[in-house]
Amino acid sequence: KQEVTQIPAALSVPEGENLVLNCSFTDGAIYNLQWFRQDPGKGLTSLLLIQSSQREQTSGRLNASLDKSSGRSTLYIAASQPGDSATYLCAVIPLDSNYQLIWGAGTKLIIKP
Protein backbone atom coordinates (compact mmCIF):
# COMPACT_ATOMS: atom_id res chain seq x y z
CA LYS A 1 0.00 0.00 0.00
CA GLN A 2 1.33 3.40 -1.00
CA GLU A 3 2.45 5.63 1.87
CA VAL A 4 3.58 9.23 1.66
CA THR A 5 5.82 10.83 4.27
CA GLN A 6 6.86 14.42 4.74
CA ILE A 7 9.76 15.29 7.01
CA PRO A 8 10.13 17.54 8.91
CA ALA A 9 6.62 18.18 10.21
CA ALA A 10 7.57 21.79 10.86
CA LEU A 11 10.32 24.12 9.71
CA SER A 12 11.21 27.68 10.69
CA VAL A 13 13.76 29.71 8.71
CA PRO A 14 14.73 33.39 8.39
CA GLU A 15 13.41 35.40 5.50
CA GLY A 16 15.53 35.31 2.36
CA GLU A 17 16.86 31.80 2.77
CA ASN A 18 16.51 29.13 0.12
CA LEU A 19 14.89 25.99 1.50
CA VAL A 20 13.92 22.46 0.56
CA LEU A 21 10.86 20.50 1.64
CA ASN A 22 10.93 16.74 1.32
CA CYS A 23 8.33 14.18 0.30
CA SER A 24 8.93 10.44 0.08
CA PHE A 25 6.66 7.69 -1.18
CA THR A 26 6.95 3.93 -0.95
CA ASP A 27 5.91 2.88 -4.47
CA GLY A 28 7.20 4.53 -7.61
CA ALA A 29 4.28 3.32 -9.74
CA ILE A 30 2.48 6.65 -9.88
CA TYR A 31 0.68 8.80 -12.43
CA ASN A 32 2.00 12.01 -10.94
CA LEU A 33 2.92 13.89 -7.79
CA GLN A 34 1.48 17.19 -6.71
CA TRP A 35 2.50 19.84 -4.21
CA PHE A 36 -0.20 21.89 -2.50
CA ARG A 37 -0.19 24.86 -0.19
CA GLN A 38 -2.65 25.29 2.69
CA ASP A 39 -3.05 28.47 4.69
CA PRO A 40 -4.46 28.15 8.24
CA GLY A 41 -8.14 27.27 8.21
CA LYS A 42 -8.28 27.33 4.43
CA GLY A 43 -8.55 24.92 1.55
CA LEU A 44 -5.69 23.68 -0.60
CA THR A 45 -4.12 25.43 -3.57
CA SER A 46 -2.24 23.39 -6.13
CA LEU A 47 1.33 24.65 -6.62
CA LEU A 48 3.02 22.20 -8.97
CA LEU A 49 2.10 18.98 -10.74
CA ILE A 50 4.84 16.63 -11.94
CA GLN A 51 3.83 13.86 -14.32
CA SER A 52 5.54 10.50 -13.90
CA SER A 53 7.55 11.07 -17.08
CA GLN A 54 8.92 14.40 -15.85
CA ARG A 55 11.86 15.14 -13.55
CA GLU A 56 10.93 18.62 -12.43
CA GLN A 57 8.54 21.53 -12.71
CA THR A 58 9.08 25.20 -12.01
CA SER A 59 6.74 28.05 -11.15
CA GLY A 60 8.27 31.35 -10.14
CA ARG A 61 10.40 30.83 -7.05
CA LEU A 62 9.23 27.23 -6.70
CA ASN A 63 10.90 24.19 -8.20
CA ALA A 64 9.72 20.64 -7.61
CA SER A 65 11.69 17.54 -8.52
CA LEU A 66 10.64 13.93 -8.85
CA ASP A 67 12.75 10.77 -8.59
CA LYS A 68 10.46 7.76 -8.87
CA SER A 69 13.28 5.25 -8.50
CA SER A 70 14.15 6.51 -5.04
CA GLY A 71 10.58 7.48 -4.14
CA ARG A 72 11.45 11.09 -3.45
CA SER A 73 10.30 14.56 -4.36
CA THR A 74 11.61 17.90 -3.19
CA LEU A 75 10.04 21.34 -3.26
CA TYR A 76 12.67 24.07 -3.48
CA ILE A 77 11.64 27.58 -2.46
CA ALA A 78 14.06 30.31 -3.43
CA ALA A 79 14.48 33.58 -1.53
CA SER A 80 11.79 32.76 1.01
CA GLN A 81 9.34 35.45 2.12
CA PRO A 82 7.01 35.72 5.14
CA GLY A 83 4.10 35.23 2.74
CA ASP A 84 5.41 31.74 2.02
CA SER A 85 4.45 30.71 5.55
CA ALA A 86 1.89 27.92 5.21
CA THR A 87 1.58 24.15 5.34
CA TYR A 88 2.87 22.38 2.25
CA LEU A 89 1.40 19.00 1.34
CA CYS A 90 2.43 16.52 -1.28
CA ALA A 91 0.21 13.85 -2.79
CA VAL A 92 0.68 11.07 -5.31
CA ILE A 93 -1.80 9.29 -7.57
CA PRO A 94 -0.83 5.60 -7.70
CA LEU A 95 -1.31 3.76 -10.97
CA ASP A 96 -3.71 1.26 -9.38
CA SER A 97 -5.76 3.79 -7.44
CA ASN A 98 -8.61 4.78 -9.76
CA TYR A 99 -7.11 8.26 -9.64
CA GLN A 100 -7.24 8.67 -5.87
CA LEU A 101 -4.74 10.96 -4.17
CA ILE A 102 -2.56 9.60 -1.36
CA TRP A 103 -1.45 12.37 0.96
CA GLY A 104 1.49 13.22 3.16
CA ALA A 105 0.76 14.88 6.51
CA GLY A 106 2.41 18.13 5.42
CA THR A 107 5.25 20.37 6.50
CA LYS A 108 4.33 23.54 8.36
CA LEU A 109 6.67 26.27 7.18
CA ILE A 110 7.28 29.50 9.08
CA ILE A 111 9.36 32.25 7.49
CA LYS A 112 10.60 34.69 10.10
CA PRO A 113 10.87 38.35 9.04
Place this chain on the structure above:
Amino acid sequence: DGGITQSPKYLFRKEGQNVTLSCEQNLNHDAMYWYRQDPGQGLRLIYYSQIVNDFQKGDIAEGYSVSREKKESFPLTVTSAQKNPTAFYLCASRRTGGSLAFFGQGTRLTVV
Protein backbone atom coordinates in the same frame (compact mmCIF):
# COMPACT_ATOMS: atom_id res chain seq x y z
CA ASP B 1 -15.59 32.90 -11.41
CA GLY B 2 -15.41 29.10 -11.45
CA GLY B 3 -14.72 27.29 -8.23
CA ILE B 4 -15.89 25.16 -5.35
CA THR B 5 -18.00 26.56 -2.54
CA GLN B 6 -18.31 24.88 0.81
CA SER B 7 -20.77 25.97 3.45
CA PRO B 8 -20.95 26.67 6.24
CA LYS B 9 -17.41 27.63 7.17
CA TYR B 10 -18.00 26.68 10.79
CA LEU B 11 -20.52 24.14 12.06
CA PHE B 12 -21.36 22.97 15.55
CA ARG B 13 -23.01 19.64 16.20
CA LYS B 14 -24.66 18.40 19.34
CA GLU B 15 -24.26 14.82 20.45
CA GLY B 16 -26.59 12.51 18.53
CA GLN B 17 -27.36 15.04 15.82
CA ASN B 18 -26.97 14.64 12.07
CA VAL B 19 -25.50 17.57 10.17
CA THR B 20 -25.02 18.18 6.46
CA LEU B 21 -22.07 19.96 4.86
CA SER B 22 -22.64 21.56 1.49
CA CYS B 23 -20.29 21.42 -1.50
CA GLU B 24 -21.15 23.08 -4.82
CA GLN B 25 -18.93 23.43 -7.90
CA ASN B 26 -19.43 25.29 -11.17
CA LEU B 27 -16.34 23.88 -12.88
CA ASN B 28 -18.34 21.24 -14.80
CA HIS B 29 -16.20 18.56 -13.16
CA ASP B 30 -17.46 15.01 -13.09
CA ALA B 31 -15.53 13.78 -10.07
CA MET B 32 -16.07 15.11 -6.55
CA TYR B 33 -14.45 14.12 -3.27
CA TRP B 34 -14.83 14.57 0.46
CA TYR B 35 -11.76 14.51 2.71
CA ARG B 36 -11.31 14.74 6.43
CA GLN B 37 -8.26 16.51 7.85
CA ASP B 38 -7.06 16.05 11.42
CA PRO B 39 -4.01 17.75 12.96
CA GLY B 40 -0.74 16.02 12.09
CA GLN B 41 -2.35 13.65 9.60
CA GLY B 42 -2.70 13.58 5.87
CA LEU B 43 -6.06 14.05 4.24
CA ARG B 44 -8.24 10.95 4.44
CA LEU B 45 -10.84 10.14 1.81
CA ILE B 46 -14.41 9.76 3.05
CA TYR B 47 -16.44 9.36 -0.14
CA TYR B 48 -16.01 10.12 -3.80
CA SER B 49 -18.24 10.30 -6.85
CA GLN B 50 -17.13 9.92 -10.46
CA ILE B 51 -20.54 10.61 -11.99
CA VAL B 52 -24.04 11.73 -11.07
CA ASN B 53 -26.08 9.20 -9.09
CA ASP B 54 -23.01 7.13 -8.27
CA PHE B 55 -20.54 7.29 -5.39
CA GLN B 56 -18.05 5.04 -3.62
CA LYS B 57 -16.76 4.73 -0.08
CA GLY B 58 -13.30 5.94 0.71
CA ASP B 59 -11.03 4.86 3.53
CA ILE B 60 -13.13 6.25 6.41
CA ALA B 61 -16.77 6.19 5.24
CA GLU B 62 -18.29 4.82 8.46
CA GLY B 63 -20.63 7.34 10.06
CA TYR B 64 -20.93 9.44 6.91
CA SER B 65 -23.32 9.50 3.96
CA VAL B 66 -23.43 11.36 0.66
CA SER B 67 -25.65 11.90 -2.36
CA ARG B 68 -24.94 13.01 -5.92
CA GLU B 69 -28.25 13.99 -7.47
CA LYS B 70 -26.73 16.82 -9.49
CA LYS B 71 -23.35 17.21 -11.14
CA GLU B 72 -22.74 20.46 -9.28
CA SER B 73 -23.55 19.26 -5.78
CA PHE B 74 -22.07 16.64 -3.44
CA PRO B 75 -23.38 17.11 0.11
CA LEU B 76 -21.90 15.19 3.03
CA THR B 77 -23.98 14.16 6.04
CA VAL B 78 -22.19 13.44 9.28
CA THR B 79 -24.46 11.07 11.16
CA SER B 80 -24.73 10.36 14.85
CA ALA B 81 -22.89 7.10 14.16
CA GLN B 82 -19.67 9.06 13.61
CA LYS B 83 -18.25 9.08 17.12
CA ASN B 84 -15.44 11.54 16.60
CA PRO B 85 -16.60 14.03 13.96
CA THR B 86 -14.64 17.07 15.10
CA ALA B 87 -12.34 17.83 12.17
CA PHE B 88 -11.77 20.02 9.14
CA TYR B 89 -13.68 18.78 6.08
CA LEU B 90 -12.53 19.52 2.55
CA CYS B 91 -14.43 19.04 -0.68
CA ALA B 92 -12.62 18.72 -4.00
CA SER B 93 -13.46 18.20 -7.65
CA ARG B 94 -11.53 17.02 -10.68
CA ARG B 95 -12.16 16.96 -14.39
CA THR B 96 -12.42 13.45 -15.81
CA GLY B 97 -9.00 12.52 -17.18
CA GLY B 98 -7.37 15.45 -15.46
CA SER B 99 -4.90 15.33 -12.62
CA LEU B 100 -5.45 18.61 -10.88
CA ALA B 101 -7.88 18.67 -8.01
CA PHE B 102 -9.55 21.90 -6.99
CA PHE B 103 -10.50 22.40 -3.36
CA GLY B 104 -13.11 24.34 -1.47
CA GLN B 105 -12.21 26.46 1.56
CA GLY B 106 -13.30 23.82 4.03
CA THR B 107 -15.81 23.42 6.84
CA ARG B 108 -14.67 23.12 10.42
CA LEU B 109 -17.05 20.88 12.35
CA THR B 110 -17.02 20.87 16.14
CA VAL B 111 -19.04 18.70 18.49
CA VAL B 112 -20.42 20.64 21.46
